[in-house]
Amino acid sequence: MPAPPELAGPTAAVGPVRVAQPADAPALFRLSAAFAADGCLLPRAAHEFAERIGEFLVAVRDGELIGCTGLAELDDTLVVYNLCVAPHAQGGGIGRRLISAAAARGSRLGRHRLLAASKSSGHWFLRQGFEEVDPQRSPAAWAALIPPGRGSRLYCRGLSAPAASQQLSATHPRS
Ligand SMILES: CC(C)(COP(=O)(O)OP(=O)(O)OC[C@H]1O[C@@H](n2cnc3c(N)ncnc32)[C@H](O)[C@@H]1OP(=O)(O)O)[C@@H](O)C(=O)NCCC(=O)NCCS
Numbered sequence: 001m002p003a004p005p006e007l008a009g010p011t012a013a014v015g016p017v018r019v020a021q022p023a024d025a026p027a028l029f030r031l032s033a034a035f036a037a038d039g040c041l042l043p044r045a046a047h048e049f050a051e052r053i054g055e056f057l058v059a060v061r062d063g064e065l066i067g068c069t070g071l072a073e074l075d076d077t078l079v080v081y082n083l084c085v086a087p088h089a090q091g092g093g094i095g096r097r098l099i100s101a102a103a104a105r106g107s108r109l110g111r112h113r114l115l116a117a118s119k120s121s122g123h124w125f126l127r128q129g130f131e132e133v134d135p136q137r138s139p140a141a142w143a144a145l146i147p148p149g150r151g152s153r154l155y156c157r158g159l160s161a162p163a164a165s166q167q168l169s170a171t172h173p174r175s
Contacts, residue, residue: 016094017101020056020068025049027065028056035084040120042147044082057101059085059094067094071102074141078106078159080116081145099128106159113159117145117152130155 020028029046036043049056052070059067067085071078080102085094099114106114116125122132133156135143146152 015097016059016061016066017057017097018060020053020058022050022053024056024058024065025053028053028058028068031065031068031086032082032084041082041084056082057098057105059089059098061089067098069098069102071105073109073111074115075139076110076112077115077142078102078109078111078113079145080114083116083121095124096128103157103159107161110161111159114157115142115145116155118155119150119152122153122155125155125157128157130157132156 026046026049028049029044032041032044032049035041052072055070055072057069057071058065064086066089069083070081072081073079080099083095083098085098102114114130116130118125126132133142133154135146135154138154142154146154
């Protein structure tokens with residue numbers, strides 16, 4: 001999928017999804033902590049969101065942070081982690097837009113695929129064009145994304161090469 005150049009800059013946005021800013025860190029922590037308490041997400045301390053803020057995309061509506069995803073680079077792969085949408089905003093396409101923006105970033109960075117580990121949202125990832133992959137037949141770094149005993153599964157979605165115009169934007173500093 002071609003990468004929208006709108007997400008190439010450090011503060012740019014597409015619809016409700018934009019690159020996270022340092023001031024978003026407390027709200028990111030609060031949103032994510034509720035899912036961690038339910039066991040849907042791995043627990044992360046508040047300072048981790050602040051330290052890794054550059055890896056996050058957020059969805060904001062009426063000033064409220066209603067969704068987020070972390071995106072970590074792993075060789076030629078972009079790992080989707082800590083993806084969540086506030087319960088009252090679920091089912092409205094926010095998760096899908098976060099994944100579209102993740103794919104745009106991955107293509108812009110020249111990554112070949114998105115990869116996600118999920119315990120409870122496997123069907124949702126399949127609907128978003130991901131395929132389940134067998135950790136036993138995957139690179140060790142992929143299998144390491146699954147904490148022992150957690151019961152998560154791995155999901156992968158290929159990314160198309162960026163268009164020539166996006167290849168130019170890939171020479172800009174990472175957002
Ligand atoms: C998974 C999650 C991010 C989806 O966010 P969302 O904003 O509700 O998803 P969307 O509204 O974009 O869903 C897009 C489509 O999937 C469908 N869908 C929603 N939840 C689904 C589910 N559990 N299984 C299958 N399909 C689902 C929607 O109906 C919609 O269908 P459409 O394409 O026909 O319109 C959200 O449910 C969530 O925060 N889950 C808990 C955290 C989690 O498990 N994260 C993944 C681990 S990284």
